[in-house]
Amino acid sequence: MKMFLKFGTVGFFNTLITLGSYTLFVYIGINYLVANVLGYLLGVLNSYYWNKNWVFQDRTGKAGVFVKFFAVNLLTLGFNTLALFILVHQLGVHPVLANVFAVGCGLGLNYILNYKWTFNQAS
Numbered sequence: 001m002k003m004f005l006k007f008g009t010v011g012f013f014n015t016l017i018t019l020g021s022y023t024l025f026v027y028i029g030i031n032y033l034v035a036n037v038l039g040y041l042l043g044v045l046n047s048y049y050w051n052k053n054w055v056f057q058d059r060t061g062k063a064g065v066f067v068k069f070f071a072v073n074l075l076t077l078g079f080n081t082l083a084l085f086i087l088v089h090q091l092g093v094h095p096v097l098a099n100v101f102a103v104g105c106g107l108g109l110n111y112i113l114n115y116k117w118t119f120n121q122a123s
Contacts, residue, residue, distance in 0.1 A: 003055060003056070003115075004111065006054060006055040007051065007055050007111055007114075007115075010046075010047060010050040010051055010054065010055055011047075011107060011110075011111075013046065013050075014043040014044075014046050014047045014050075015043070015103055017039075017042050017043045017046050018039045018040055018042065018043035018103060019039070019096075019099060019100060019103065020039075021035075021038065021039040021042050021043075022035050022036060022038075022039030022040075022096070022099050023096050023099075025038055025039060026095055026096060032084070032088065032095035032099070033081060033084070033085065036077075036080065036081055036084055036099060036102075037077065037081070039099075040073075040077050040080065041077075044070075044073045044077075047073070048066065048069050048070075051069070051114060051119070052065065052069070052119075055119075056114070056115075056118075056119035065118060065119065068117060068118040069114065069118045072110060072113040072114055072117065072118055073110070075109070075113070076106040076109055076110045076113075077106075079105065079106050079109060080102045080103060080105060080106045081102070083098075083101065083102040083105045083106075084098050084099055084102040087101060087102060
């Protein structure tokens with residue numbers, strides 16, 4: 001449970017970075033799907049550092065950890081972007097509000113894959 005709370009704390013700050021940059025990008029006229037990718041990538045950079053060093057405390061230094069982390073986040077980004085597209089195009093939700101929901105959709109998937117695969121915490 002402690003690890004999940006740490007993950008949630010990191011996720012909270014990643015979400016602020018992701019949503020804040022996304023909102024800024026949309027505000028300055030960047031397409032909301034492109035803004036989603038850019039904002040998400042900024043959050044991923046922050047996420048990798050804190051999840052590796054604080055949440056999962058991975059000290060292996062293996063490059064494979066980054067490759068796995070990046071793969072998990074690409075999958076999560078795809079899931080997030082699909083949810084965003086559906087919310088905006090099918091349900092008519094405002095792009096900024098839709099992104100709040102879309103980011104939330106990927107949280108569980110991201111945690112489980114990072115816990116079980118990336119940082120190999122499986123019991």
